[in-house]
């Protein structure tokens with residue numbers, strides 16, 4: 096990969112020195128200069144991969160301690176971490192003592208601390224530091240610097256990366272440092288409005304088990320009214336020509352190629368559609384919504400219904416979005432004082448009873464199905480869910496039957512309190528609860544997608560498919576920060592060999608739109624470019640795409656992110672491939688995946704802090720000769736290119752293209 100920084104070289108008066116803190120605390124400027132502790136600034140703006148930033152404490156709230164030495168002042172954070180300060184060209188220097196906090200134990204964690212200037216010039220960089228290493232002092236001159244960035248890079252794994260900027264301070268000649276606030280980006284909508292003519296966007300391949308109820312909605316954009324035709328539908332299935340819903344069931348195993356047709360006053364679209372009746376369902380990643388990242392413990396049936404209605408009224412259903420998944424808190428809570436979470440946990444025969452917020456599960460899934468959508472639910476193999484509600488321990492078969500009778504099509508199964516049953520320190524132990532629920536679901540005459548949630552334990556990607564998972568979480572929970580989203584997304588490299596039709600890696604749900612994990616919501620803290628990166632990367636990764644926001648409050652920008660059919664096609668490609676990183680140079684990365692038609696989807700990513708050009712070399716993509724390149728977000732051909740393609744990519748942004756051999 097060839098890189099060209101757009102910004103000029105750093106002024107030569109900037110220098111970096113690694114000297115003892117004592118030397119730095121000289122008196123030369125003492126009369127005018129003032130020292131400001133980093134921990135006294137608005138540290139809520141620190142972006143970090145885990146936990147919350149702490150003033151004068153470690154990320155876990157202990158006294159700051161590095162290599163046995165304790166500190167009363169400083170910032171406790173966690174890789175990957177970024178804190179950007181506005182020092183306005185009035186700072187003299189920055190100093191700190193850095194290292195991994197002793198709370199993680201000797202040898203644990205591995206981070207590199209970095210201090211960056213205006214153009215992301217690296218002023219200073221530590222060596223790789225681990226738990227127990229001696230503290231390292233940093234002292235950087237900041238003459239003329241406006242923007243100071245403190246970074247902690249956690250590399251591929253951020254496990255135990257509890258990073259301390261102890262005694263971190265800026266000496267100012269005038270004014271005070273503040274937290275950088277000019278990073279606001281304009282939310283530019285790149286996705287063109289859908290054409291009024293019909294375009295079929297639904298998945299091209301669909302797995303169903305013999306005998307199981309069939310529900311497939313032909314997703315089509317274009318003006319209404321629209322009529323639908325399906326030529327070659329096998330016996331047992333029927334199409335509603337007005338809604339485009341195909342229902343029924345198939346008796347026998349087999350493959351059927353159907354021609355779908357959608358027609359309105361302006362034209363007609365056709366699309367081949369392959370139905371594979373056999374053991375495997377979920378042949379492409381699930382597209383849908385989940386309640387956790389917005390409502391969390393505040394979910395109710397009414398909210399779920401309003402989201403299902405919004406999936407239709409927003410038009411997202413016409414782009415292929417299907418699942419409406421209820422996460423935790425539909426069950427009775429073990430000890431909540433909230434009456435809407437109280438009640439009998441199970442009936443006399445052991446059947447689970449939803450909490451009073453969900454008085455009619457069958458009515459709820461009917462509401463969802465009648466709109467051409469599907470419904471999902473959540474449980475844990477332990478006695479309690481992560482939120483402390485009733486879970487499936489020793490009731491797996493009964494629960495699976497209830498899910499089937501109620502009409503659910505998706506189950507997220509979250510390890511959580513199963514830790515009380517098995518420590519999860521052996522592979523058979525980790526697998527057992529998922530095998531038990533797999534067997535229980537197999538007895539239900541309904542196709543229920545099975546989503547493992549155990550945060551990647553035991554390298555689940557290596558065995559998730561073998562024990563019947565349609566997807567498996569590869570990480571802990573995501574949040575709406577750059578460090579969380581990018582940290583998770585870019586760590587997926589290497590998992591690509593385990594993804595394929597019917598079984599996908601799941602780097603957790605989407606954090607665009609209004610999120611909040613509770614009753615009060617806020618707009619995602621990701622910048623617009625970070626959101627483009629999020630959706631592009633998750634599409635390249637062939638991850639299940641589960642929208643995490645309140646769908647009733649969709650703004651135009653969020654809608655545009657979720658309704659770009661050429662981008663979604665990258666995710667829904669029938670080959671089911673997951674992208675891998677093909678080139679990396681510092682913060683610049685190129686990821687690519689093979690598409691069914693022989694083309695490649697390619698993401699040019701800039702994880703750095705200013706606009707930079709990124710090049711994808713054909714040789715790194717296994718390509719040669721002239722290639723046609725199309726910008727997928729803008730849905731625009733960019734021309735034919737020989738040897739490579741270069742694009743200018745914004746801070747934390749992406750250019751997503753598709754590449755075909757030129758004719």
Ligand code: GAL
Nearest residue numbers: 387422423481482509548572
């Ligand atoms: C977590 C899980 C989240 C959410 C939550 C519910 O363990 O990772 O996605 O399901 O539990 O309590």
